[in-house]
Amino acid sequence: MKNKFVKAILVIVLGSALFTSCKPKNSGDAVSGDAAQRVYVAPGKYDEFYNFVSGGFSGQMSVYGLPSGRMLKVVPIFSQDPESGWGFSEETKPMLNTSEGFIPWDDQHHLELSQTNGEVDGRWIFANANNTPRIARVDLKRFKTAEIIELPNSAGNHSSPFITENTEYVVAGTRFGVPGDYENGDVPINTYKENFKGHISFIKVDKESGKMDLSFQLRLPGVNFDLSHAGKGKSHGWFFFTCYNSEQANTLLEVNASQRDKDFIMAVNWKKAEEYIKAGKGKIEKTKYAHNTWNDETHTGTSVIKDEVLVLDAMAMKDICYLMPCPKSPHGCDVDPTGEYIVGSGKLAALIPVFSFDKMINAIGKKDYEGDYEGIPVLKYNSVLHGEVQKPGLGPLHTEFDGKGNAYTTFFVSSEVVKWDIKTLKVLDRVPTYYSVGHLCIPGGDSKKPFGKYLIAYNKITKDRYLPTGPELTQSAQLYDISGDKMQLLLDFPTIGEPHYAQAAPADLIRNNGQLKIYDIKKNNHPRVAKGEKETKVVREGNKVHVYMTMVRSHFSPDNIEGIKVGDDVYFHITNLEQDWDVPHGFSIRRAQTAELLIMPGETSTLNWKPTKVGIVPFYCTDFCSALHQEMSGYIRVSPAGSNVPLSYSLGTNLPASSTK
């Protein structure tokens, strides 16, 4: 009896072991065939595409080559960068100024390459800051942040920086409904419905210089604007935004903002809005926001605080904005290359609704409304719907296009990318991702002309994909070949921060856009430049000391400085005299309180230093520049406060006897 019992147990244990050992493997060896060959870029050869990837909580943007996945550069935008001195040097500090002072970090989510006629033109890339609402423009001739504009009346800046087809506007929708800056914000939070509003900003971009200007804002009901994309082709002149929390809840949003069966995609007729602005329907409101610009000739950023903004009340206008019901808590809002189809992705929906621009225009013409939402007409779902993709997967987030009539949607919950036909709405193919995929990118995939060869998925979780590194694992991107009928995984590669959205363009488009190799020292108009060693000097102004210093392989001029005192405020204005590609020099000083500087050929940059101790302080070059890099150094003598050691400086000769006391 006992024996039988043991046997029975054994049978059950063995049986279940057998059963569990047969469960399908996950991840595993997903790569097959000649994948390695297809991502191999031989030493000395260039990649086919540049991939610009958002840095998430790092606040920066990283640049990768595709298909190799090799990281080429991290461009500092919203966060201080001790590697380059961004946000630490005197010249770059104004770039991180805001209406509430210096804010040296942010959460960078989306990127958008500038476009001409709906095609990527390789001139600039725009970046959003999600936390302190800001939009930046990075100049792709220099791979340097050229401009940062703060957004008033906004809280959280998520549905940005999406652009119109000729880069007429960069838009930015507030993530959180809040009272405008021009209204009383000291209100009970539970008065959300009465007092909270949403604002969407339209930033005009100058055709030639790229310079940004906050043109106007639309005042809208207090909902959460999530993502957006501009119309293109026939829908040029319209902008589409997803909205969630149409319930207008202000607490426990995970439940209370998921009550309604449908939220909205808001269609904005921005050409109409322009007409109203021209007709003087906008209202100038008091506010405060910073507009920071970088000057390439003075190598200096300037921050200007502006104090008013033009606001157009879209709720009162009736024919600027229309709402299309979209199931359920929509996230991604993507427009296909023809401009006809608008794909909404309800995070919690089990289908993908696809809207038709023609049907929308028709419905607006016939006033085919099911009602209004705080004054904004709500169109009938069935009147604007092209159709629904049935059973695509779980948790649809984002869609990009290959230009061949196919759409590719990421599914966060079921961790996969699904390919479907835009016209027939039939699912064509699906591949797993590792894991919890967010955005995806096809080079040019949100433009009129996608380069539908590769697809890159950006994942949130990477358990078991890489060597472990403690509790925190690397962030990750995955490259798929989409040139055939079936998608094929080719490569995993790690990324910085948390990659959200990304953009990619053919390598030649970027590298032949007039790339800068050096800063022409003849055009260096920095107010404290020294264009040669003869112009170097040290000047005392009260307790401020300005050192006009040069650097060249392999010395600084001057390299001996005496007469600095404890309590002085010392500014090193350092000019790199080199005029040779890829010969930056670095500068650091013992116990520098900020960072090092990395100074490009022909550039001037300033480090502030406040000596606190008496003694000899060495400084040196931090970027291995030549065979004599280790020799590239110098000394500063720091004397006590009130000392009478005269200010002196030299290079190549020892100082006169008078200073030897």
Place this chain on the structure above:
Amino acid sequence: MKENNLTILSKVLLVIVGLLFIGSLFVPMWRIELDAPQYPEGLMLQLHANKIGGDVDIINGLNHYIGMATLHTENFFEFTILPYVFGTFAFISLILVFINNRKAVFGFLITFVLFVILSGIDFYRWNYEYGHNLDPNAAIKVPGMAYQPPLIGYKQLLNFGAYSIPDIGGWMLTGAGILLFVVVLKEFKFKKSI
């Protein structure tokens, strides 16, 4: 018709020679190409009739490692006289059309050849001077090493490969010399055979 007169063809060729001399004033005459592992795109020194061009600043920056003097246009008297020499040569070529004398053409060819030889010697002398006269305090000293670039052709100098060849102007001068030679050859052969 005097025996010493030139044919129409020779006169046309002389005009071309004159134009080549004038043309050579506006383009670089000689180039020294340098390449090294850290300069995959190459560095170039170009000698014009009146100046040194190309990546002079970068090359001067590199020279200090080995203690070679830096190059400056104003240190070479050649650049002040060469434009006049070529201008004069151009003038002579055109005047010869009117002088219309084959012996005069022959004399000009001899003068030009002598000039080329002298220039070669001068160029070699400068190359020698720069390659050997090194600062004793230089950071890099290789026993027995000199950095004299080749007069013409290729030579390895430490990590740099130096390739010294005529540039457009040099080829124009070469062409002028060849045409002069052709004129002389034609004139003397042709006249004798009559």
